[in-house]
Amino acid sequence: LVKAHGADKGQERHVWINRIVGMLTFGVIPAIVLHWVMEFSWADYGVIPSCSLDVLYWILGLSVIVIFMTSRSARAADNLEQYPEIRRHEWTKKLVFWSALSWMGYLVAYELMFRGFLLFSFVRAFGVWPAIIINTSIYSLVHVPKNGKEGIGAIPLGLLLCVITLRTGSIWVALIVHWVLSLANEWFSLKYQPDMRVVE
Template identity: 40%
Template sequence: MTDFMYTIPIDFHLDSNAAKAITAIFCALIGFSTFWFLSKSAAIKAWFFKKYAHDLACRKHIFFTKYMGFLWMGILPLLTMLCLFPDDSLGYFGLNGRKDTLLFSLVWTLGLSILVIPMAYFSAKKPKNLVNYPQIRAKNWDRKTFYINLLGWAIYLFGYELLFRGVLLFPLAETLGIWPAIAINIALYAATHIPKGLDETIGAAPLGLVLCILTLQSGNIWIAFLVHVALAWTNSLTALRYHPDIHYTHWKK
């Protein structure tokens, strides 16, 4: 084994393809890590709860974390790649409206949504899910909290999918090949679900595979984004409906 290892030619030359792949991976690593530690900061959370009443603090803190996800996972990694690789456009990273794949995108978005929404609905009612959802732990939700919850999930997931299915996937597919790009994407995508438990971590692998393939075939991130939003909204609103201690003023339990 040692002799074999020494026979492998080692070339530390960094070409343009390697530079792009490494930059994309580090954008994903730094972007997600920064978001994660900001969202889990006890000091930041304490600041909100010191400044505002409980229910308002819950809403403002969670929306802050969603906005940080949008910024650190979506906007900043995208701007970094655009600045370092100016020949690439927004469309290259999956932000386009390709007419040739529009029907494909619509059919798969609808089909996957029909599949995942009932699954999310039934799993969201389980006690182990209600421990974490809805994420805004305000005891009483008004209409503003309701819509901020939806908006927060939408902007967060836009940043999330832009990072994994845009900034990370397309450059790696170009430089390393489709299957290595998908494998790296799934590994990092599943790893981000580890704090959410074994079920979500395992489930992220097949979902990540499907979303990567559909993203590459459609040439943009919209299927992944819209399906993920449908899943998150269903889970969040179902949890709101069935949580015994959290109430929305316009719903009767």
């Protein structure tokens, strides 16, 4: 991609491809396969059409904490080396929008896999706490290639999201908090990057 489109455009296209592939491999393909073979309903994997007050309280409370913490952690040099993932120096509002939308689509698939299919399947196979430990371990390991610090940070977040998901029977808290975390990190990182800016 870099050879074909140049360093900047090649890197950007690589990010788009990664997110699209993630949507397919984490979400679309497993959902299609499980739709045909699974013995359980979507609700048995935490996909339910409604949100209880308990879910809303968790979403609001955790979102406030996540935004506050991200506003500080996004300034760190090791974070700015990686984020925003798209390394374009001038971001149009259109790019901000499409990057956010692609993040959200990717994370729908991601949470459907981790806190949906895997977590609830592990609970049925191994019990609650073994399922939480296995799920959190996988979740942490997936983050290690990005950054060792990110892999360690994924442990408490993964544990908390697993517990909340099982308590509420829904993936909504994990999904929306993950949206807030990723978008806040992208936007704060964009703000703090000395050589990046949003243009008209």
